[in-house]
Amino acid sequence: MAMQEEEIRAHILEALPDAVVEITDLAGDGDHYACRVVSKAFEGLNRVRQHQLVYEALGGKMGSTLHALALKTETP
Template sequence: MAMAADEIEALILEGIPDARVEITDLAGDGDHYAARVVAESFRGLPRIRQHQKVYEALGGRMGGALHALQLTTATPD
């Protein structure tokens, strides 16, 4: 079963409370999303660790309930 964009956003915000999250449904099918996650808590972390923090927030749903996620992470300007 596909995940809704608001559910993805809620999970990320629960795991990374200082994040700003933008979710885009790439294919209009509720199965392929892009997420842009900006968080001060990412500052000083390598990109791979930033991505790992997002995946941790999603609680193992990648590859299951969440089929595809194009992920962009950043720190606030």
Template sequence: MPMSADDLRAHLVEAFPDADIAIEDLAGDGDHYRARIVSEAFRGLNRVRQHQLVYAALKGKMGGELHALALETSAPAEAG
């Protein structure tokens, strides 16, 4: 069963309460999303570590309920 955008947002808000989050359903199927997350939690971290934090926030749902997630992550000062 696919993950709804609301469920995805809930996981991300729980992990990154200060974040500005934008989610786009890329295929209209609830399985392929793009998420842009701007959070202080990412400050000083490289892109790989930022993405690892996002995957951890999804609590094992990546690859199951959520098939594909294109990520754009940054700290507020880095956002463009």
């Protein structure tokens, strides 16, 4: 079963409550998303660590329930 946009958003906001999360369904299939996350939690972290925080927020669903996520992270 594919992961819905709101479920992705909820997981990210639970881990990063200040985040602004923008999600786009790239293929219209609920399986391939682009996600932009803006959070103060990313300040001072390199891009790899920023992405790891988002993947950790998804609780291991990346690669299983969530097939593909093009991720862009930023600080405010």
